[in-house]
Amino acid sequence: MIITKELAQKWFTVFAEKVIQDKEQLSEYDRIIGDGDHGMNMARGAQQLLSSWQETPPVHLADVFKQAAMKWISGVGGASGPLYGTAFFEMAKAIGTKEELQHEELVNVIKAGFDGIRKRGKSEVGQKTMLDVWAPAIESLEEKQLTTEILETTLTKVTALKATKGRASFLGERSINEVDPGAASSKLFFEALLEAGDLNGD
Template identity: 75%
Template sequence: MIVTKDLTHKWFTLFAEKVIQEKEQLSEYDRIIGDGDHGMNMARGAQQLITLWQAVPPVHLSDVFKQAAMKWISGVGGASGPLYGTAFLEMAKAVGAKEELSNDELVTAVKAGFEGIKKRGKSDIGQKTMLDLWAPAVQDLEKDELTMATLQTALTKTNELKATKGRASFLGDRSINEVDPGAASSKLFFEALIEAGEFGGN
């Protein structure tokens, strides 16, 4: 798969639309194990990004990542704004001046996003965070095996974890079998990639 600016623009637009559509459910997940505002916060950044692009579409491939980063950092509150914003910014840096990406270069960019989240959140896999969705998604993308089914499997496995990071960690064992909102919104991010690239499967 060759990833162009137009495909990436479609990817992030689909992600923003999915976040807006699922904002109530994302906030409900967050109400159970967090402070209940994940969906509303994410939807705010998503709407700002859509509005920006309706007025001025991105020109270069890196612009998609940079502009998404700015909207998430400036428009989304809580932990998710800085975490997603950092991920998108690191992805922009990895892309650099390239105007299209091979699958390997896409994987490199997504890995850079993963590392950005890890560093900014001072977290690691196994703590029931968005990283537990990103890590298997990156692996599946690398093997060209990323599908809607593998994403659901990754989310289900994340649900089974006990939260040891963030507000959810205060729940202890009660966080087991609950949905981490960051992992749920990350699933939407990778679903949007599959739909934009018209690859993978169910």
Template identity: 40%
Template sequence: MTDTVSMADLDRWVRAFAELVAENKDSLTGLDAAIGDGDHGANMDRGMRAAVTAIEESGPATARELFTKLGMTVVSSVGGASGPLFGTMFLRIGAALGDGTEISLAQLATGLRAGLDGVRARGKAEPGDKTMLDALAPAVAALETAAATGTAKDEALRSALSAAEGGRDATIAMLARKGRASYLGERSVGHQDPGATTTALLVAAAVRALS
């Protein structure tokens, strides 16, 4: 097992994420029904199905091409705020990874940091606002720490997943300060954020596909 990530690995990651979104579509929609529009799961499932098809048709040769196609398809196929936010994340990841075909763990962490910064800028949100950032930020920090300390790839990814799931769970007690959920005020407390939940699935897909 190597500690780099190939194009085949990245392709498997996208497909694994699409599979996890499909498997969890109803529960994601249920979470969104409690504090949002009630369509997050269906929207993300539609977008990821379209993305897998688009990637199959285009046959991207580099990380930039793969994540650009993924991001553009998500932006155009996913409704509500999720399309622009997840799409921006993927586009920024692609730009940061560039034209490489073999990605180191440190480069992957750099790409995810760029994606995080893109989401923060696009959504005008910060960790603690009860958004996807609450899962993404700790996952990126954990991966950066692992990469800096020479941790093996599979262990690093599991550490990132644990951090993402912890951040996801922490949203239950949070008061929403961004998005549709913020309109509920105190009634948003006690509900798990669907965007953070989907972000944790993205990290779970990385563990499944890249370890």
């Protein structure tokens, strides 16, 4: 499986469409344990990205990630804008001038995004954040075992955690069994990657 500019653009297009479609549900998750705007904010960035590609299509593989980073940083409010924006920017930096990625290179690019989120959010795995979806997704992808079922199971496990980071941490025990909106949108991100191509193939 080789990631080209076209496939990367398909990945982000599917992600954007999923976010727009699920914006109400994402905001409902956020209303319970956050400030209620995750879905609407994410959908705004997604729509801006899709619109920008109509005017300025990406030329190089890294451009897909750079343009996504710019739209999330400039157009998405709350914590999710800077976190996703940083992830996409770090992924673009990891790609550099490459115009295609082999499977192992893709894993390393996603790891760079993970590290960007971790540093920007000053968070770690286990705190009930988007990292708790990214980490097992990366691990499964390394083993060429990533599936929608694994992503579903991962989100269920994250939902069972008590939040110890971000606005949700103020709820304490009440955050247990509530869906973290960032984890939910991260699940959509990796589902979109699966839909874009056969990542577990050669």
